[in-house]
Amino acid sequence: MANRGLKINTLRGLFVLSLLGITACVDDAYDLSKDVDMTITVGGENLSIPGSNTDSITLAKIFDLDPESDVKADANGDYALTMNGEGSQSTVNVESVIIEGDQINTEASTTELNFQYVPNQNADATVDDYTSFNINKTDVTTDVVELYHSDVTSTASLDLTFSGSVRQLNLAQGFKVTFPSYMTIHCSDSRFQIVDNTLTFAGDVAIPNNGRLSIPLSVSAIDFETMGEGEGLVERGHLVINGEIPVEGRAYLRSEDFLSHQDVQLNLYTELNIDDIELTEVTAMVDPQIDITINPVQVNNLPEFLQDDEVHIDMTDPKIYLYVTNESPVAVNFTADMKPYKDGQQLNTVLLGDKEGGTEPIVIPANQTDYVICLHRLSDNSGIDADEIITVPNLNDLIETIPDEIRVENINAKAEQERVTMQLGRDYAVETNYDVVASLQFNNGTEIVYSDQMDGWNSDMQDLDARHAEISLDATNTIPLNMEMTANAIDRNGNVMDEITATVEGTINAGTSAAPSVSTLTIRLESNADGALKEMDGIAYRVKATVPTEMAGTVLNEKQTLLLDNVVVTVKGGVTVDLN
Template sequence: MKRNFKNHAVVGVCALGLIGLNSCQVDDAYDLDKEIDKTITVGGDLTFPTSSTDNMMLKDLLEIEDGSAVVTDEKGNYILQQAGSSNSTEIDIPGVTISTAGGFSGVEIDGVSNTTGSNIDIDGTNIVIDEDIAIDINSDGITSVLKELVSANTNCVGTKVVVKLSKNGYANISAKMSDFEVVFPEFMTIESLDENWEVTDGRILTLKNEGSSFNESVEVPVNITKIDFEKEGADYIYNNNVKDNNVISLNGAIVLRGNIALEGSMGSGASVGLKIDVESESIEVNEVKAVVDPEVDIEIDDMDITDIPDFMNDENVAIELTDPRLFFTVTNPSPIEVKFGAVLTPVKTGMDNLESVQIKDVTIPAGCRNYVICIHQNAEMDEDIQADSKVVVENLNNIIRNIPEKIEVSQVEVKLPEEAISIETGKHYDLATAYEVKTPLMFSEGTEIVYTETMDGWGSDLEDIEFNEIEATMSVENKLPLGVKMDAVAVDNTGNVLSNVKVDMDMDIKAGATSDVKFSVSTTNGSMKGLDGLKLTVTATGSEETKGIGLNENQYIKIDNLKLKLKGGITMEL
């Protein structure tokens, strides 16, 4: 996989014998600088005693550098981890005011008049009240954020029921109310702001006892606390063609029932009547139950994939991760559930038309904080994932298969609920998103990690040695969840392939198995002059059997019964 893996498994086999032979001691008592032929030949096959290696731990073989995108967790499992950026989007729910000025008609009621030609006394003349105050309110300019309106919790500004005595001429008259009630329409819920009046049935304003006498007028402050748009008389008109110009329409009547007694004295030609009205400036909407459609533009930046270790970064590498994972951490203080989707497209220099992945209907719950969503591929691994919710995308590995330089995020779509929710008006919310690639390195069938490495520098050790063939056999215990194959060619000190040197390597080590392997290096012309090393191609593959097993720094490869044979003897310069 990385340099140490090949050094231990191959160079340790070749150089152990070759360099060892070149390190033979010479007795200094002989002066070999004289004209003596110092070339010796040892004939026949030379076999060196068997040896073994310690466990070659994966953490030593990979040699992951600090700052790499591949890290280990607390259990030693390798993870591809790439932090992304954070984004924030605004959700605004504008305030809503219903203009009510002039929206209540008021009624005038005849009382008493003096046509006698002289002053008269009025002694408790009772007037029965059974009248309606018409409601005709049409308030436009309502925000387009409210798509459908079910109900509104409200607070009135300057709203009161006013009963006035209307006098002409000399009239020293007072009035007293009894058995009096003001019945608001069914779509309204009210509260009394006067201790002498109470509300029954949510909408009937009732005088508790006989009222006090009044000479001019009496005012009863009330608050309209709710408007129900599912009841007749209250309508919300949504104008889809013009922004922020919807209409709240309130129609119907306020019913007046009761008695008002008049008493006092009146001059000739005088008259006293009654005027009853509802005065109001506006109704402020505090909260609505509505289908809302605010502008929510979720932005997700492109994902840069950097600091990939060499063993995953070869152009021939194809990764088939068992369960690639993207984590989104979201905060949504609003009461609006948001769903989003996007298209993820891998980008790599020199590779066109890489397959995209579409993610759909990822739900960001209402009122959540630091809520973790995992988008992953394998539903069978849900229990292994620490997240608040999990979304399965079956072809997610497409974006990581060729280890891209970045993942472009496009066609971000946002969906809001079509059902009504309760939400305050005049509010601003910030929806925050942050993402992270955090994927365990579990390789499925189809993975092919290809890595090439040249191990050279042997020339200085081999320049005084000639041999025809070296053969090595060994038993390799592979505790990695990857199968490993090796091929090699011989190279000189400039990296050129030596055509007269053949490397016959039969190394196919199954994952999790112990295999007997062998390789040989031989020459076709009787000389290995110029041999400086081997250029290795290592191919690691995943399998169906090991797809759920992740790479762990404590996994290892061990070589036993390493046996080295030099066939045909050697010739060396002492």
């Protein structure tokens, strides 16, 4: 590999010196262009010209990275391919469940009470009855798979009335109404006390004739797990709630409550009226729709040596960092296909997550912000800073041939089927972004191709007529890559000259900063046409770099260098210089 800015001017130096030596013997009084044939042959079998040495060529100069390139050097100078994929924010939402009042069927109880009139005495009767209600709701959101418990908001009233010819009916202290044990009931009227699920009269309470005793109630929770068989969420979308409410205690009439001095018969009516019941925070197993999308990653402004179609990359341990936020109480199982594309054609597929051919499960935990999951190639997790680390042995398939873009397709995000507590109707944010970080740390399956040219020689070559030339040089290399070069002669327009064959002998061996390698290269130029070398302006060369086994895993660093020195140009068989 050579610095693109390297212009080999050794021929220029030689021939300037040669021409100076020749023209020093010419008298200015003569017009040599008219009187003398200025075509001169210089040298015999060989003519060697010492060339200039080059400065060290760093990888930073060779890469010549665009500031927007996806190949970047870190603070230590180590190179990595880094790309970012942005996801669109999505939400987890389980639809609200509201049981409307007209979906609640209630059945009032009617208790016949018989009172015997005895002057100046109270007449007693026993109440032992029940009222009931039932709910059969078939349009509950199917996002709820199992329903265990729910906080609810609902107002209700227990209404007691009677019919019969008396001034009022009295219900004695201790009179009680027992609600289903799965309901949590509250009462704001101090005349009544609620312990557990039983409402008890704290004192005697009268119901006036043609009047009503309305006991205000509220329901704050329902425990679906303690319901009987055939109740609760009987299947997805179908909720059944049945309840019997025993009403029992002593009712009495005072003697002055009788309108006549006769026995009376009364009917006591007890009815539960319930407004809408809204389930607010539930403990349940849920399966909401979770839509996660991630925009394609564009691969931008790569150095030339990574763009060639023949380039094959075998990176030691490329990494993908998933940065996830999941504000919901639901853990999310994530699967996806990562697909690299080049020129619109899919190159490979890397399957992620718990699917056939995929990895171990990728689970985004609940109630997490900026949770980091690292996907990488090796089983050795040392040095990786992430909350979860998952091995993906074929991860290099994404960049074996450097793509134009990487797409994340067939994303499937499903809630883990476990017991959770969450608010219904609330949007919980879920967001996934990712970074690809692939250190330029190659294995011996890597082949890198780099093309460049050395030109600007024609001003030295245009007066030279020769058939054979050689360029020899020493290469001192601290870059951990073996390099093989092929070359072609080019003219002033950069076109390859078929009349000249360029053959490169020798290779540049891999080296390190601690142990540089020194290699010798010879570029042989053979012309099959007279005057072809006079039209030559330089060399177009192509370098194929590979990773020797002993260098596998060594990171490319911007300070690694290639030094070309001891450059010597040798022209064989004599040189003809046209000075006309």
